[in-house]
Amino acid sequence: MRRTIILLLCTLIAASVSAQRDTRPANQLLIVSATVDYGVGKLYISGLNFGAATPAVKLNGTPLQVLSPTPTYIIALLPPEALAHPGSYLLTVSSGPSAIEFDAFSVAISGAKGEKGDKGDKGDKGDTGLAGLKGDTGATGATGPTGPTGPQGPPGFTTFQFARTNLLLGILGLLDPGFTIVIVKLSQLTATPNDPSNRFNCSLIVTDQAGTCTIDSDLIQESDGVFPGTTLQAATLVTAPAQLSVQCSKVLGTATSLDGSASAIVISPQNLK
8 A cells, every 4th residue: 555645835834743653553653752861952762663774853843963863762962942942842753755754742841950059058957846736627618609611612523424436525623723733544444336446545635715735645445345444644734724624536446435434633732732
């Protein structure tokens, strides 16, 4: 099966992110941990499948100098501006163009540790005071009034069913502006009629007032009457409220419909803090 990540610049920037850890392929690049050494300004990254060559390491999109990479461990230099501005940063590691050669990780950077001050003079020991009497247990206070109902939250992303061909299969929901990670899993895919030559191109699409962008796609082929499940995933920078949807288009075969289900996981900027 061939996976294609399409990066387009309209009102968003898209890039592949790691799939759900519990279903990742054995050769999926994976960041397990990232530790900041403030004294020397270095970032120590542990993980899996970083590759034999030097991978591309970025912090909030800024390339970092890699000092000593191995397939499971990377040492990279942190830019001074990151150490000077505490906050949550998006760390990405990529060893190639495919989704399994990419992962993203949230790194918290605090302010640089200042120099240790001089030890103060030891004060005189005070007199030990008398133990006070234990006070009586206070009475339980009255229950306060119920607060007002909070505002309704945005609609969640849930599993939905679809059955169309060469059309928009399903609208998953709305994306708020900001950096967002999207993972969509397609499963239980069947075509009518069954045909071993049936092939569909499934795409993950973001649409806003400026137009439509495909941020990930995958080509699936029927085998023994069913299609293998697939996962579409991307990191996007949304500059205006946008609609997230899935579209499958027939490439080959005699199928007139495609049935299945899709579930979406969306990680908003608030989850990265």
